[in-house]
Amino acid sequence: MKNSLLPPFALSLLCSAPHPAVAAPEPLDVAALLDRIDDMWRGDASEAVVSMTVKTANYERSMKMEAWSLGEERTLIRIIEPLKEKGSATLKSGNNIYTYLPKTDRTIRLTSGMMGGSWMGSHFTNDDLVKESRLRQDYDAKLSFQGERGGQNLIEITLLPKEGAAVVWGKIVTTVDAGSLMPLETLYYDEDMAVARTARFTDIGNLGGRQVPTVMTMIPSDKPKEFTRIKYEKLDLGVKLDDAFFSVNRLKRTR
Amino acid sequence: MYTLTIAVRSLGRNKRRMVITTLATALAGWIMLVYSALLDGMVRTMERTVVSLELGDLQIHAEGYRRDPDLYLRISRGEELADELSKRGLLSAPRLYTFALAASGVSSAGAELRGIDVEREARVSEIHKHVRHGSWLDTTDPRGIVLGAKLARSMNAKVGSEVVLLGQAADGSMANDLYQVRGVLKTISERADRSGLFLTEAAFRELMVLPEGHHELALARGKHDLNAAKSIASSEAKGAEVMTWRELQPAVAQMLDSSVAGRFILMFIMYGAISMVILNATLMSVFERIREFGVMKAIGVTPFQVGFVIFLEVMLQALAASAIALATGLPLAFYLQRHGWNLSSFAGDMSFAGIAMEPIWYAQVSVAGVATAIGALFAIVALASLYPGIKAAIIRPLEAIYHR
Structure with a gap:
């Protein structure tokens, strides 16, 4: 997940390593800034406890989960609450997503047809889980605004898809506070260049000894009353994890 | 002469x-x-x-369901409506639909889950006679499912195979459960063959956490002609969308x-x-x-x-x-x-x-x-x-x- 811009998906948030904010270099190096932000959100390995609240027109649900990450390509999430889904686990390993279902004691690799589907009933798709680590590969970043807007000193970075890249978004625009270099908001535009969803980063707090936004709220533009909110409860970036921890066989085992 | x-x-x-x-x-x-x-x-x-294998002569849906088949867009009083319609000579079968992932062994495929009221369905359609291998749904076997021909082939599933269904339940939770293939259908329609996965209404409701409502009511016109049947159905199902099979499948x-x-x-x-x-x-x-x-x-x-x-x-x-x-x-x-x-x-x-x-x-x-x-x-x-x-x-x- 190194080099991804911002977490379009919970996991990058959960599994990221916040570094102390450093003043932006002059002149502004967009790539360096993106790396810096990215590094805020992800370490080499992480362990986190996160709660997720999903509100839709039809239901509202809260879940608590543990998440581990290693590098860019490996993520494991296991549900702790609610009881009904306790032990359900999602493993992202490279391009594949596996789901372990304790009720049936089966592990299922999601087919491409399921990638567009909702992850755990949230406003994230399974595809978000896979694609988020590729943003820097698939998009070109450029500085699109720097200065004061609405009384805030901001930096705005726009990502446009590289030619031929198979992407979901037509454009991604991220706003960062120029002083603290904390991300504030990311807008995801669809192919028609209309805002499809908005991610907001709030509640800056101390996690693992660093200041980071601890809450991300994702709001789909077509259903402005709905949202998915992810909140860090705990984050540990000093964990030692190896590849074997993220194997399909380990998926069903609780620690 | x-x-x-x-x-x-x-x-x-x-x-x-x-x-x-x-x-x-x-x-x-x-x-x-x-x-x-x-x-x-x-x-x-x-x-x-x-x-008689799929559509029924007429269908009733909640307004807008056909444009956007949403799990939450249901006919609220399906059974009541079915009873009223049967008094007027129109037999009907309530149905439930959603999409889920079906996995058997290492293969998996997207499937259209169809929750069937087994008893009522038999009065409207002949699908129960159209089973190639195994047998049709039975309410006494809530874990038994029936697959469309091509779906069974793509999942490499046979009668007796275990199938895991994975989807998103109405309450947002992960719908998942284990089922066993009871039957594989003969050719029905492109859609049913490729992705049809039939299960009993009770099993569907339990899996999808959907205690009430129906997505579709399929009707048999009985002795009425199609248009007469449509006007009867429309008068009974106010606020819902009533369509004849000719309107549903104009091509x-x-x-x-x-x-x-x-x-x-x-x-x-x-x-x-x-x-x-x-x-x-x-x-x-x-x-x-x-x-x-x-x-x-x-x-x-x-x-x-x-x-x-x-x-x-x-x-x-x-x-x-x-x-x-x-x-x-x-x-x-x-x-x-x-x-x-x-x-x-x-x-x-x-x-x-x-x-x-x-x-x-x-x-x-x-x-x-x-x-x-x-x-x-x-x-x-x-x-x-x-x-x-x-x-x-x-x-x-x-x-x-x-x-x-």
């Missing part, structure tokens, strides 16, 4: 011509007879496939309609050609007998009687031709109705407009179909006799007698 005798004898004078004309007419009649039966069979099979309805038109086009061409043959043959026979007709006129036979002789000659041939066509065509048509025409060597799985067809083509012999083919034959032949008949009738006796 003499006219008939004269007609018969005249026909006998050029036997070869008479036989050829009659046989050509018979062939046209035969083709139309068999073709009609096959066409009727295809139309009937397709209509039956569309209506199929249109195709079936146009196949009827196609029959008339073929009939027009076939019989048009045959009328030329008859016209030509009759005209020749009239010219050969001009002197004869002159004599007839001279001894007081009326023009009408002369024309009638020609008409009778032609009709007698048509009669013989029809007899031959019926004698040879009907047994074939009945054979095809009973045993069908196996096209599997030409085509594996056939499908027209998304409606899957079995590779065996069954004919359908109907009184109307046979009557149309034979009736039209007589009509066209009668028409073809007009010109030669009039020609003979208006002959001037004196000129005719000296004609050579």
Whole structure:
């Protein structure tokens, strides 16, 4: 997940390593800034406890989960609450997503047809889980605004898809506070260049000894009353994890 | 009476011509007879496939459901509505739909889950008779599911295979459970074959955490015609969307309609050609007998009687031709109705407009179909006799007698 811009998906948030904010270099190096932000959100390995609240027109649900990450390509999430889904686990390993279902004691690799589907009933798709680590590969970043807007000193970075890249978004625009270099908001535009969803980063707090936004709220533009909110409860970036921890066989085992 | 005798004898004078004309007419009649039966069979099979295997004659959905099949967009009082409709002679089957991932062993596929009220469904559709392997759903076996043919193949699942279903339940939780394949269906429709996964309504509700409501109510029109049934259903299901199968599958309805038109086009061409043959043959026979007709006129036979002789000659041939066509065509048509025409060597799985067809083509012999083919034959032949008949009738006796 190194080099991804911002977490379009919970996991990058959960599994990221916040570094102390450093003043932006002059002149502004967009790539360096993106790396810096990215590094805020992800370490080499992480362990986190996160709660997720999903509100839709039809239901509202809260879940608590543990998440581990290693590098860019490996993520494991296991549900702790609610009881009904306790032990359900999602493993992202490279391009594949596996789901372990304790009720049936089966592990299922999601087919491409399921990638567009909702992850755990949230406003994230399974595809978000896979694609988020590729943003820097698939998009070109450029500085699109720097200065004061609405009384805030901001930096705005726009990502446009590289030619031929198979992407979901037509454009991604991220706003960062120029002083603290904390991300504030990311807008995801669809192919028609209309805002499809908005991610907001709030509640800056101390996690693992660093200041980071601890809450991300994702709001789909077509259903402005709905949202998915992810909140860090705990984050540990000093964990030692190896590849074997993220194997399909380990998926069903609780620690 | 003499006219008939004269007609018969005249026909006998050029036997070869008479036989050829009659046989050509018979062939046209035969083709139309068999073709009609096959066409009727295809139309009937397709209509039956569309209506009784999947759609029902009519369907009721919540407003907007068909545009966006949303799990939450339901008919709230499906069972109540079903009871009210049955009082008015319309049997109905409530159904539930959603999409989920179905996995068996290492293979998985996207599936359209269909929650079936087993008892009511049997009153509306014949899908329960359409199981190729294993058996249809049974309420006493809530873990038993039935798969569409292609879905079973793509999942590599057989009767007895375990299938895990994974989807998103109505409360946002992960719907997942383990099931066992009870049956695999025969060909139904492109959609049902490729992704249809049938389970009992109770199992569907438990899996999807959906305690109430239905997505669809499929209706059988019973003794009502389609439009009458629609107005009854509309009056009962206020605020819901009522559609006939013809509206639901306009492409199929249109195709079936146009196949009827196609029959008339073929009939027009076939019989048009045959009328030329008859016209030509009759005209020749009239010219050969001009002197004869002159004599007839001279001894007081009326023009009408002369024309009638020609008409009778032609009709007698048509009669013989029809007899031959019926004698040879009907047994074939009945054979095809009973045993069908196996096209599997030409085509594996056939499908027209998304409606899957079995590779065996069954004919359908109907009184109307046979009557149309034979009736039209007589009509066209009668028409073809007009010109030669009039020609003979208006002959001037004196000129005719000296004609050579």
